[in-house]
Amino acid sequence: MSKFMKLTWLMVIFFTVISLQSFGQKIYEFSLKDEIGPGAWYVTKNAYAKALSSDADYLLMELNTFGGAVNFADSIRTLLLNADMQTIVYINNNAASAGALISLATDHIFMHSGASLGAATVVDGSGEVLPEKYQSYMRGLMRATAEAKGRNARMAEAFVDPSISVPHLKEDGKLLTLTASESVKAGLADAEIKSTEQIYERLGIKQPDVIVHQVTTVDRIIGFLINPLISGFLIMGIIGGIYFELQTPGLGFAGVLSVICGVLFFAPLYLQGLADHWEILIFVLGVILMALEVFVIPGFGVAGIAGIILMLCGLAFSMVANDFLDFQLSKPGLLMNAFLVVVGAMVLSIVLIILFGKNVLRTTAFRKLVLADEQLSEGGYTSSVPKINLINKVGVAKTVLRPSGKIELESNWYEAVAMDGFIDMGEKVLVIKHENYTLFVRKYQEQAL
Template identity: 70%
Template sequence: MNKITKYILGIILLCTYTLQSLQAQTVYTVQIKEEIGPNAWRTMKNALAKAKESKANYFLLELNTYGGALNFADSIRTSLLNEKSFQSIVYVNNNAASAGALISLAADYIYMHAGASLGAASVVNQQGEIMPEKYQSYMRGLMRATAEAKARDPKVAEAFVDPAVSIPTLKEDGKLLTLTTSEAIKIGLAKKEVNSENEIFSDLQIKEPKVTAHQLTWVDYLIAFLINPLVSGILIMGIIGGIYFEMQSPGIGFALLIAIICATLFFAPLYLQGLADHWEIAIFVLGIILLALEILVIPGFGVAGIAGIILMLCGLAFSMVANDYFDFKLTQPGLLMNSFIIVIGAMVLTIVLMVIFGRNLLESSAFKKLVLEDEQRSDIGYTSSMTKTNLLDKVGIAKTVLRPAGKIEIDQVWYDAVALDGFIDAGEQIYVEKHENYNLFVRKLSEKNS
């Protein structure tokens, strides 16, 4: 290679380096100012994907949280640790407690606002009570591993969780460690005290950064609304109420449509958030099938009906919490019980409302406009039990399956009837045993003869 060629290559390399140095560095920013849960994890997941797509040089997370669910905090932590395409920054403004401390330790740089705090990461339940040692041990391991991955002091990280860890210069023995901004900077955990993002850019010598802030979409807001426990409870009521009306009123399609819509609105956002899994939706559907078989096919009420109710309960409750099949160790303590309380409470309330208002609703003119049912005219054999009161001991035939309610025919006239035996198959001969409140109560004729 001659000298001229070397000079040309040198000039090209110099120009390339100069252009790269002059090129503005890009920063993708996102804020989490809420409890660490499914919404925070969805926001972070989308923001990280957008940052990679935009080929950002830095990813800045502005954090202000008192903690949250360990499983979602661990997901965020893992994503930050595994990301190599950009450098990560956590700006604590103003709190990074518990799950927030774990996330902060996973960043390449930690900056803290004046008056901010970081630490106190013991695992607690919904009432704020300290959970047993197995939870604390797991959290200590996560904190140590995260600190070591970013070349930070694992003892400090462990002291956030374990009051037995002794660091006399920072805390009293027997107390959890919570660091102020100045303390975190003094021990090298935080890089600097700042009051704005621009001060962070200046400290990292990011000149004229091209900043892109993460924006939430209407889908994000809708999902956040739908997974609210109160809204989830209302949707469960819609599911149960729709199924109840569908089974009580043969031929009605609107009630089933309501149940399907409510089930979709219940499961879809939970599925997108990574909570509901295929198997949880499957056992809920299986529960409905078993319950329907018990009511419509199998006489009486037994194993299939009870199993159906249990599967429906479990399918709904399990979908509201994070789990690995039946392993709930990463679920926020107490959250599974709360889910069952929400589901059972919504079911009980629905049943109470159906008993009180169900008949009036079915017979209301507004509901009948939405019902797909045939007109039962007298010229084709239909009549009301009110028009015939002298039917005791009359013999007829079951025109539909009575389980226990259905249709019978006596003297070529159809009536609504209830089987006192619990189940009478279509085509069997029956006789009227009693007549109360405009209802005919019948038994199989074979039982009378016997």
């Protein structure tokens, strides 16, 4: 066989293998179309785990967001950078701020016609630009992410820093935001498209095996509960319930409320792998120490202070990934944010308790939900026999007396002891004597003989 024929056969085999590899490749698709936060991080983690278990070749994320929390965006970024399969983002229609950081972490960026990418300055909840140290950290993240995927790091930094000059794409002093066509020309995006099918064509994937991630109702509930705002309200319910349970004797509703809030707080975090057994345990131990301080140990000392610290740490540690106090030191802001949420909720709950606590306990609606603190005589309760002459009065046994039980006398119920040892329910009785708040009776028929 000539060298030419051998070379021809090798080329045929090579292109045949390449062609076969492009058939039936698995694509795992999921969507992020809300603010980047704990819910988005939860969905991304679940989608990635299922993509791995499905042996997917590509992880495709359809993105439409105006941004969100940098810490959760950084968590998503890290997952994408270290993914075991090719990652794709389909921007449809916005990838602003935190969305731009996430996009740069993928292997391929495709943008829908009319989509935009950029404007990643760090701002607070009211939209005010944060100080330089936050901007510097974000610029570093953008540069490092772009470099990791072979993209223009200076252009990525211009998403955050208005002082960086990018001729023909933005004015000096303005943040960089790119359209789909501009992103392609700048080399940040692969192509401007109109559907995911065009992505497969661009990547040479024929007859892809597409698996679409399904967000269940349980996923939505967990995503809702792990929102820091909701977590704060749950912490307020936990603290408020514990306070009313410890301060008000006989109270039941507050304890139930506290337990429910505790379950709703810890359960989704436990399912996420954030809250561990030991974190829940130190919170429970803190509650026990507080109870000991209130009911057993006089004054307020070591047990009470230790209880508060353990409760605070148990709640905060549960919100941050760690391996038995081995926190991710590269992200110190996560732990600080968790403590701020917990302390803020605790302080707010204490303020509300001081302002409205006593008034809440006195309301008619609240009294219907709790056990009564006192059994007053006005309500028909009797702790002892009234000081009236009940001797020789005839009543009826309302329970079996063996020898003690209850009798009815002049429309009132009393504790009584049968001097005969046993009196059946419904039999008439005669009061013989009254000692130490107790009536002593005999069967009426015996006395009549």
